[in-house]
């Protein structure tokens with residue numbers, strides 16, 4: 001329990017530490033490490049995981065890196081252990097020169113989210129350099145008259161180490177003439193001075209050789225030596241004299257090599273060789289010797305190499321004028337290097353996030369530093385990015401900047417930004433550096449698929465082959481990758497009657513719709529259903545659209561003849577009175593077609609007739625009429641074959657056989673016919689029939705009575721004459737005449753209803769009403785609208 005609490009506490013401290021470092025970077029503490037120069041490559045410096053309070057796993061998952069300010073890889077981070085190791089041998093003298101302390105700043109950068117910690121590495125000096133004299137041999141000319149106690153400055157030695165490892169002392173080989181005195185110049189450097197301890201005599205000893213040793217303070221100390229050759233000269237009265245003891249010049253750093261900086265001159269009052277002056281540098285450091293040269297005779301100082309303000313800002317050059325007699329004078333030339341804006345700013349990217357999610361509001365995109373090696377205004381940097389981008393630059397600590405996104409972005413509007421960081425200094429002329437970073441906006445599934453049409457209508461002819469491609473729907477998604485990968489699907493039909501799954505299938509990948517089986521227009525004229533499109537984002541987004549499939553009619557149904565019925569065992573027979581006028585309506589053929597439109601437009605035509613020319617068929621309404629008067633020679637029985645044809649492509653047809661019987665009178669009984677149910681409307685006609693029958697019966701009885709009466713009279717006359725027999729005449733009643741039953745109904749033999757049409761009094765008498773349940777026959781003249789209504793109500797067409 002206590003341990004866990006400690007853990008939580010520790011985490012919180014880490015968090016606080018991070019907030020402190022990450023958000024108020026300018027004032028944050030740095031991590032400090034120290035290492036001695038020349039330490040072996042791979043030496044352990046520190047464990048970063050421990051110091052940052054992060055797990056090793058987190059370090060590697062967040063791609064922790066060590067980024068130096070100068071972009072050099074001094075340090076290496078082992079992501080497996082969290083150890084930070086030396087990546088190279090550090091040479092303090094090369095890295096920092098005489099600067100003390102020698103500090104290498106660096107950052108520890110973590111990605112996702114971008115975060116960084118400041119740190120510094122201190123490089124400690126070790127005594128790895130010995131003091132050295134620039135000249136292996138120094139020659140000094142000294143007049144024999146020089147007084148005891150006179151001092152002679154000698155070239156100092158150089159030691160690149162610093163602090164106690166630097167030059168500390170000089171000593172000289174034992175000599176009775178000279179001893180060495182240390183001269184402190186005040187700038188941290190010490191110079192040796194030879195002091196004359198005993199009068200010289202040119203005649204006794206014209207040359208002395210001494211060894212000067214320089215010692216540093218390291219442990220163990222290192223040393224360097226030079227040979228001093230002293231030439232003892234004859235008398236020289238006057239020493240050279242400089243006009244000024246101090247000269248100062250200002251030289252711009254871009255002064256070309258070989259240019260003359262200034263000319264120094266000294267005077268010597270002596271004549272001859274003792275008045276001849278030669279100039280030379282005194283105590284010149286290696287830097288001075290590399291940079292300047294002095295003409296020994298004219299005293300003109302020239303540039304030997306280019307100066308660099310960024311390395312050395314000023315030189316203090318000691319110049320000695322020596323006459324032929326060995327007397328000398330000294331002056332100091334101060335060379336101030338003027339900065340020229342010769343260095344463009346540098347932009348050093350520490351870390352760049354390649355892609356940021358489009359819905360992230362304020363995200364760290366990059367961390368970079370800028371620097372300019374110039375000084376003053378030449379080194380002051382202004383940093384900017386393009387104005388029209390939703391990104392902002394924020395100064396961080398020191399010369400570091402962070403680049404942040406200002407708000408949430410929209411990848412569908414712009415998926416990529418090229419952000420140009422412009423760093424320009426304030427010098428004259430202005431120098432500018434640009435660095436462009438490319439930031440991708442990564443996709444978030446924020447757009448649902450959108451169909452190209454709000455609804456789709458597809459047409460398909462009936463009797464299609466199964467698996468026929470009937471159309472394609474398509475949707476687009478503005479997102480990218482799997483967020484734009486669309487899958488199509490059929491949504492459950494709203495109409496539960498519609499067995500959608502057996503009618504239609506969809507290709508989930510490309511939205512192609514297929515009819516699964518042959519469709520029948522006569523069963524299903526149209527249907528609609530919903531199709532969904534879903535992307536593969538997480539969470540997935542979807543949308544839907546309405547698809548309407550219209551089945552088109554094909555001429556797949558032949559006309560069907562309703563009247564006369566063709567399946568009846570006994571064919572219908574039409575009666576035709578022999579006295580019919582031309583144009584007499586014999587019958588009307590009624591046919592329907594289950595197709596629609598053109599495919600159901602029927603036409604009639606007479607194919608075959610027993611008596612060609614007697615009958616004609618009206619092509620459009622199926623009426624069969626006579627064309628001429630019938631004659632006695634015309635046979636009584638006619639067989640007509642009619643063709644009913646629709647207007648489809650190709651047309652379909654049916655044939656109708658009609659039997660027409662020519663009758664002399666309407667009452668002629670005929671063949672047994674199929675039973676016809678009685679129409680209630682016929683009742684009053686039955687009454688008329690009864691009247692006719694009664695009349696006929698009365699007439700017959702009257703005729704019989706007359707005959708009987710005549711017979712009886714004849715018989716009586718005959719009996720009176722001969723008393724012979726009497727015969728009654730036969731055959732007056734055809735056996736098949738009207739048979740009146742007690743119930744008053746007609747026998748089954750009388751299938752036809754006999755009608756009188758009042759006015760004509762002729763034999764235009766009958767009209768057949770076949771049983772057509774729910775189907776009314778129309779007058780041929782009835783208008784088309786009525787026909788249309790009728791057709792619509794039944795779903796087929798009547799011609």
Ligand SMILES: *[C@@H]1O[C@H](CO)[C@@H](O)[C@H](O)[C@H]1NC(C)=O
Nearest residue numbers: 357359360361444445538539
């Ligand atoms: C961005 O979108 C992702 C995925 O939809 C979501 O997990 C995250 O919370 C969103 N971030 C913001 C800042 O809205």
Ligand SMILES: *[C@@H]1O[C@H](CO)[C@@H](O)[C@H](O)[C@H]1NC(C)=O
Nearest residue numbers: 414415416417418419436438
């Ligand atoms: C960004 O720069 C790259 C390379 O120069 C170029 O291919 C790309 O089209 C640029 N993108 C934009 C949005 O300007």
Ligand SMILES: *[C@@H]1O[C@H](CO)[C@@H](O)[C@H](O)[C@H]1NC(C)=O
Nearest residue numbers: 562565566567568569570674
């Ligand atoms: C003839 O066909 C009609 C219509 O299909 C039907 O109603 C009738 O019963 C059939 N008649 C015979 C005798 O088959």
